[in-house]
Amino acid sequence: MTAQALRGVAAVVGVGESAYTRGGTDGVTDVSVALDASTAALADAGLTPGDVDGLVPPYMGATAEELIANLGLTGVRFCAQVNLGGASPVAALGYAASAVAAGLARTVLVPVGWAGYSGRRARALSAAEPTTSYRKAVRGLYAPNGVHSPSQVYAQVARRHQHEFGTPAEALGRVAVNTRAHAVATPNAIMRKPMALADHLASRWIVEPYRLLDCCMDSDAGAAVVVTAADDPRHTGRARAVLDGWADARPSEPLDMYNRADFFETGLTTAAPAAWAMAGVGPSDMDFAQIYDCFTFEVLQQLEEAGFCGRGESGDFVLSGHTDPGGRLPINTHGGLLSQAHALGMNHVVEAVRQLRHEAGPRQVDGARLGVVTGWGDLGDGSIAVLRREGR
Structure with missing residues (x-):
């Protein structure tokens, strides 16, 4: 079977989120926010835990066993876990769609949850026992040279981009400002205070070229989606987000970001062309x-590697207004990890579905019918999914 044969076989029919917070709620854990989101996603799909026979648990936090026991899932016959860091949730959509297409499951739940404010934060995770490629690289290669946190790891790629292409700080700032503008219009967003470019440029340094407002936040957040066959009769009476193309990949040198033959290569460099070919559309078709x-520059780099603009052109692309609210390619219309919450990237998928169902309220992209979601993980792992509106 070719990848193109899988085009359009599965759809996201339910989405859900926990409350997005930064402390102030007792008893918040990775498991509790994942459960809240899962319950909401099943309700949104008009389904019950008894309908779920497939599960793609998150790469960190709640385990499959915890989710099965606490949700009361009694018929799970397909279960798979993706380990691509922050690229895992988007990649998990492809796993779920493939399971549905193969008849391995009829209803697949894909949840995530991270108590990243009340529990272990990003810095603590980076310093944890090295069980992933990212942690092994930080512990063995980067930490001896003073590089410990995610901001320090990724900032060096951003600085190299600035050196080679002259990418200005204002381009990073434009990403932050646009993202905040969308968060202001999003009820379940943490950072809803308007931001101007001057606010961004005046924020304190974290590690050059990243200022405070270039960095995503620690938060308590869970998000989940439900995937079924696109023609499942339980859902044909409403609009849904059909999966037309998906792919994930690791970079050619997955253990070290700084010594690749192509310095700016990521998993998305390989995954994006495959997903576009599978979907039969391209970057210019996206609404x-x-x-x-995770940081503003990673948005610029992914725009390039996904084919929205050429290598080194993302600064001009953003500063030309293409990605502004109301531009030809609005980006992160929910506020993203920078301003909505850090739900490990699954909140990006939830927002894409809401946009395609035309349920995004004041931030709705007019007439949206095609959209794309990307994931970034660890040392540049990449994932991408192309979704299409179908139904009423």
Whole structure:
């Protein structure tokens, strides 16, 4: 079977989120926010835990066993886990769609949850026992040279881009400002205070070229989606987000970001062309893009590697207004990891579905019918999914 044969076989029929918070709620854990989101996603799909026979648990936090026991899932016959860091949730959509297409499951739940404010934060995870490629690289290669946190790891790629292509700080700032503008219009967003470019440029340094407002936040957040066959009769009476193309990949040198033959190569460099070919569309066809935004530069880099502009052209692309609210390619219309919450990137998928169902309220992209979501993980792992509106 070719990848193109899988085009359009599966759809996201339910989405859900926990409350997105930064403390102030007792008892918040990775498991609790994943459960809240899962319950909401099943309700949104008009389904019950008894309908779920497939599960793609998150790469960190709640385990499959915890989710099965606490949700009361009694018929799970397909279960798979993706380990691509922040690229995992988008890649998990492809796993779920493939399971549905193969008849391995009829209803697949894909949840995530991270108590990243009340529990272990990003810095603590980076310093944890090295069990992933990212942690092994930080512990063995980077930490001896003073590089410990994600901001320090990724900032060096951003600085190299600035050196080679002259990418200005204002381009990073434009990403932050646009993302905040969308968060202001999003009820379930943490950072809803308007931001101007001057605010961004005046924020304190974290590690050059990243200022405070270039960095995503620690938060408590869970998000989940439900995937079924696109023609499942339980859902044909409403609009849904059909999966037309998906792919994930690791970079050619997955253990070290700084010594690749192509310095700016990521998993998305390989995954994006495959997903576009599978979907039969291209970057210029997209009505919006939800781009994984752990830091502002990672948005610029993914725009390039996904084919929205050429290598080194993302600064001009953003500063020309293409990605502004109301531009030809609005980005992160929910506020993203920078301003909505850090739900490990699954909140990007939730927002894409809401945009395609035309349920995004004041931030709705007019007439949206095609959208794309990307994931970024660890040392540049990449994932991408192309979604299409179908139904009423």
